[in-house]
Structure formats: structure tokens, C-alpha cells
Amino acid sequence: MKRMMLLLLCLMMALPAGALADGAVTNFTLQGYQMGFSYSFDCDEEYVALEYATDAESGRMVLYSADGHFEGEGILQCTYASSKLRATVKTLKEKDLAKASATIPKSAMPEAAVEQEKVEKKVSKVNDLVCTPVQGGAHIEFTAEGHESVLIKYRSTQQRGETILYPGEDYTYSMDIPMPYTYAKQNIYIDVCRLSGSVLAEGQTYCGYELTAQETEVTPGRLTGVTVCIDPGHQGTHRTVTEPRGPGLSGSVSSSGGMAQGVVTRRKESIVVLEVAYLLRDELMRQGANVVMTRDSEEQWLSNIDRCNVAEQAGADFMLRLHCDNRENQNAYGIGIFCPLASTYAKEVAEYEVYKVWADALLAGMKRSVGYEISEKTGRTYFNNNYVGNNWAKMPCFLIELGFMSNNREDQLMSHPHYQQLLAEGMAQGVYDVAVIQGLIQ
Numbered sequence: 001m002k003r004m005m006l007l008l009l010c011l012m013m014a015l016p017a018g019a020l021a022d023g024a025v026t027n028f029t030l031q032g033y034q035m036g037f038s039y040s041f042d043c044d045e046e047y048v049a050l051e052y053a054t055d056a057e058s059g060r061m062v063l064y065s066a067d068g069h070f071e072g073e074g075i076l077q078c079t080y081a082s083s084k085l086r087a088t089v090k091t092l093k094e095k096d097l098a099k100a101s102a103t104i105p106k107s108a109m110p111e112a113a114v115e116q117e118k119v120e121k122k123v124s125k126v127n128d129l130v131c132t133p134v135q136g137g138a139h140i141e142f143t144a145e146g147h148e149s150v151l152i153k154y155r156s157t158q159q160r161g162e163t164i165l166y167p168g169e170d171y172t173y174s175m176d177i178p179m180p181y182t183y184a185k186q187n188i189y190i191d192v193c194r195l196s197g198s199v200l201a202e203g204q205t206y207c208g209y210e211l212t213a214q215e216t217e218v219t220p221g222r223l224t225g226v227t228v229c230i231d232p233g234h235q236g237t238h239r240t241v242t243e244p245r246g247p248g249l250s251g252s253v254s255s256s257g258g259m260a261q262g263v264v265t266r267r268k269e270s271i272v273v274l275e276v277a278y279l280l281r282d283e284l285m286r287q288g289a290n291v292v293m294t295r296d297s298e299e300q301w302l303s304n305i306d307r308c309n310v311a312e313q314a315g316a317d318f319m320l321r322l323h324c325d326n327r328e329n330q331n332a333y334g335i336g337i338f339c340p341l342a343s344t345y346a347k348e349v350a351e352y353e354v355y356k357v358w359a360d361a362l363l364a365g366m367k368r369s370v371g372y373e374i375s376e377k378t379g380r381t382y383f384n385n386n387y388v389g390n391n392w393a394k395m396p397c398f399l400i401e402l403g404f405m406s407n408n409r410e411d412q413l414m415s416h417p418h419y420q421q422l423l424a425e426g427m428a429q430g431v432y433d434v435a436v437i438q439g440l441i442q
Ligand SMILES: [Zn+2]
Pocket: 233, 234, 259, 260, 269, 323, 324
């Protein structure tokens, strides 16, 4: 018995806390019903992807669970005929963990579709395809006389799918295409095809998901009296600009606004950091801080010096600059914080040793929040003269790389609402810790 305990202990020790081990899936059950399915399984990964397919449609969902138990439902919109449903649980690094299958029972076709099957109609082309953006996806409408069903193929830079669609009355077809992983300013391309795949009509729209600022009131809290400037990096439109490197530094820096893009999600850095910035703003305001944002839409264009001016005019105590990193080595992951080193302004803010204590405290707050161990493996702080937007800051300034968009796992995490909230809470905790160290608050 004692030896068993010892063995168990050794096994537990072999897995360091916070290690990103690929989990095993147990108790995977899948149940099909008309136009949908339910799933349930246990896994020691916090985030997994569930991919599913029937004969008529397919999809993918990124799931989160705090306690290792996953359960929920998936919607099937167009699987009317009896079909096998196949589902795979994967890690976010695309490793298959478990497979299961179920049967989707036949369900009633739309009435008009059934009736029309008996009517002899001349098969015609589709030339009235209308695509419009709706919240969370796109809406399509068209008529296709004589076609008893069509295949809809849709794609954005972030996701793709296909589904069989049946007509309503008078061969009118209409559906909402759900695109939960496609965000603002992304085009959606839609092909209406015969079941054989040959194209009947092509359409295009953009995703209806809009990045809107949530209304939050400042409530008195532990950050009352503190003003934070949040600077979401980049923007939708590029413009090349050359600016002096920084006060007390020689030379100038030319920036084209080039940014990272998700290796899996294909999402743009400018959108991801804006989403996290909204959550951070709300979190800080809930804790009593005043918040100013350098930009709150994709359209706003600012140079790096403009961004510092926004912070200065707001009388900000801190400037947090949000970015996502990118590296050729796709294994690289973790959070990085970059601070200015030798600009006149940086030296007036604090000497290096003091600045580093603040940056380390902010980084630790973030790592604890997202569940990363406190070690250099999961990211570190850096001091250099590379960033114009750091060098011109007259207050403590932290350029935060939230994670790597070149890393499969972190790319998907940074677009997941739960992980985004953990990042925001971690930064708010870091701001609080630094403000206490500074004696700004009690
Ligand atoms: Zn960036």
C-alpha cells in the first residue's frame, strides 16, 4: 500500500504544476436528436476543440471548462435525412484526443420542399442571390427553381463550412449562416452550388459582428483615484509614418503598422487587442479607475507619438499598450512585457531597477490569472529603446504582448472570451499591485 502511494506521488511529481500536458479524454458520450446533438466528456485540458460532421454539414467549436467536465449541445440546421454524426475532441494543438459517433434521426423537411419534390419545374439558374450581414453571421436569400436542394459553401479568413439547404415555398431559399469565430471587417464569401459542387451563384458580404463599446460606470473601488490609458495596438488601416525614436535618443523609426495574424484563427492582432482592451477597460472601471483609450474602433488611426499624447493629456498614471506577438518558431508562447530603457522621459519616470520591479509585478499578476507558472519559460520583461510609443511616454509605460499568434494554442486562447477576461483581470490586478508599490494607493 505504501509503495502504491509512493508510486502515485512520484507520478504526480513528474507533472509540474502548470505544465501544458496533452490531456486524455474519458467518458465521451455523444447523443443525436433531430436537428442537433449533445456531448459530454471529461478531460484535464482547460480548452479543447470539438469538430463534428454529418452528411450535410460540419463545424468546429472551441470549448472551455474550469473543472475538467465538458457538456453542451450543438445545433444542426440542415441535416434532415438520417445521418451519422462523427465528432472528434482535439487539443488546441490539433492532436486528436477522442472520437465518438451517433445517429441523427430523420426529421421533417420544410413542407414546401416536400411538396415541390413532386412538381416538375424547369431547373433554372440562381441570379437573385442577396447576402446581408446579421449579428454573428450572414443571411442569404435566393430562388432556385427546380432545385430540390443546394449546397452552400461559405468562408471567411477565420472559418469555413458547407451545408445542404432545402427550399421553402416557390423554391425560395433562405438561411442565417452562423459564423461565431468571424469578427468585424471580415469578408464572407458564399457559393451556391449543385450537390455535385458546380457553382450556381457567388455572393459576398461582411460579418455583422460589430465591436461595440459596452457601457460601464466607474464605481468606487480599490483603484479609485488611479487613471489608466489603454492603448490597443495597430488599427484596421495601415499608413507608413516616420517618427523620432524618442527624447534623448538618436535617429527615427519608420513604422508601417504591420501586425500579427492568428496561425489558426487568421484573426488580426488589431481586433484581438481591441476586444481585450474593452474587457480591461470595464474591469478597471469596476474597480474604480478612470480609463482613457487611445482608440476604441478599428478605423481610428494614430501614430505612436499620438498615442503617448492621449495618455499625457488624460493625466494617466499608467499606460498599458496591448499587442500580440508573432515568431517563426511556432512553439514559442508566453506573455512578454516591454518597457523603455534610456529615453529622457523613461529615466524621469524611474530608474531601471525600480521600473523593473513594476514590470515584474504586472507580469506576475497576469500569469497568476491565466494559470501560467511564474518562470521565464512562460515569458519575461524586457527593457530597450526599440519602441517609439514607449520612449515618448511620460508615465510608467508597459507594452504587453498578450501571447503569440504564431502559436496554435495561444492564438485560439486569445480569441476565447474566457481567456480574454482572465487576461483583463490579470492586468487589472497588476495595475493594482504596481500602484500599491508606488504608494499611489493604500
Ligand atoms: Zn503589435
